[in-house]
Amino acid sequence: MIIRRDVFQAIADPTRRAILVLVATQSMTAGAIAANFDTARPTVSKHLQILTECELLEQEQTGREVFYHFNPKKMKEVADFIEPFRKMWDDRFDKLENIMKKYNPNSNRGKK
Amino acid sequence: MERKTKVNAGDGQQDIVITREFNLPLELLFKAHAEAELIEQWMSHEYGTTKFVKLESRKHGSWQMETTDAQGKVAFRANGVIHEFVPNQKITRTFEMEHSPFGVQLELYVFEKLSDDTSKLTMHVIYESVAQRDQVLKLPFSQGLNMAHNRLQDIVSKLK
Numbered sequence: 544m545i546i547r548r549d550v551f552q553a554i555a556d557p558t559r560r561a562i563l564v565l566v567a568t569q570s571m572t573a574g575a576i577a578a579n580f581d582t583a584r585p586t587v588s589k590h591l592q593i594l595t596e597c598e599l600l601e602q603e604q605t606g607r608e609v610f611y612h613f614n615p616k617k618m619k620e621v622a623d624f625i626e627p628f629r630k631m632w633d634d635r636f637d638k639l640e641n642i643m644k645k646y647n648p649n650s651n652r653g654k655k
Numbered sequence: 656m657e658r659k660t661k662v663n664a665g666d667g668q669q670d671i672v673i674t675r676e677f678n679l680p681l682e683l684l685f686k687a688h689a690e691a692e693l694i695e696q697w698m699s700h701e702y703g704t705t706k707f708v709k710l711e712s713r714k715h716g717s718w719q720m721e722t723t724d725a726q727g728k729v730a731f732r733a734n735g736v737i738h739e740f741v742p743n744q745k746i747t748r749t750f751e752m753e754h755s756p757f758g759v760q761l762e763l764y765v766f767e768k769l770s771d772d773t774s775k776l777t778m779h780v781i782y783e784s785v786a787q788r789d790q791v792l793k794l795p796f797s798q799g800l801n802m803a804h805n806r807l808q809d810i811v812s813k814l815k
């Protein structure tokens with residue numbers, strides 16, 4: 544059974560983030576990616592598997608080699624994860640600002 | 656796009672920092688966080704009306720509020736205690752959503768004067784665990800408050 548990974552757990556790991564940075568600039572084979580790390584090859588393979596499962600990486604077969612691509616669309620979704628929460632507070636604070644701009648119980652303050 | 660409100664949620668950490676600069680004098684910004692009828696106004700929205708059952712804005716005071724939906728049904732009740740209350744400077748309180756799995760959060764509100772007409776709020780919210788923080792961050796998805804993000808909500812729920 545394939546366990547779908549949580550994309551946020553995937554990017555919480557520093558090695559996996561380093562892999563993403565690496566692959567973001569160019570497509571690479573598993574071997575070329577592993578060559579950049581001191582970590583054992585099977586460990587790197589495991590990381591690639593997790594990143595592929597949550598669609599941050601995409602595999603492409605070219606001849607006998609498998610190249611890994613970075614999927615910027617998925618990364619954008621990760622960046623947007625906090626956005627609804629941020630937007631909720633932004634809306635509340637906009638409202639607060641509007642309400643308080645009109646709030647003026649003491650006209651003797653002389654403020655406009 | 657201008658982003659007035661910033662949310663900083665570090666990977667694997669159990670806290671978040673929300674910052675916002677307001678075109679309001681410090682005193683008004685603080686008042687909007689100290690008086691029940693003002694908080695009720697800015698916390699309420701088209702999906703729900705927020706009312707305080709009680710709010711004792713003072714050191715060792717306590718508070719409870721509820722949000723009712725458009726049909727007048729209580730959708731949400733939260734409460735906590737006020738640990739520190741320094742006018743125009745700081746409010747430290749706890750926040751707990753009743754009958755929810757989200758636990759208690761510690762909230763530190765720091766108010767700063769930027770100029771005579773501008774001020775800044777820094778909200779530091781600390782959760783019981785990383786998992787609880789992430790659950791709370793995902794809440795706006797599950798509440799469906801942001802329709803534009805429904806597609807992402809589908810993706811997130813499938814990943815769980």
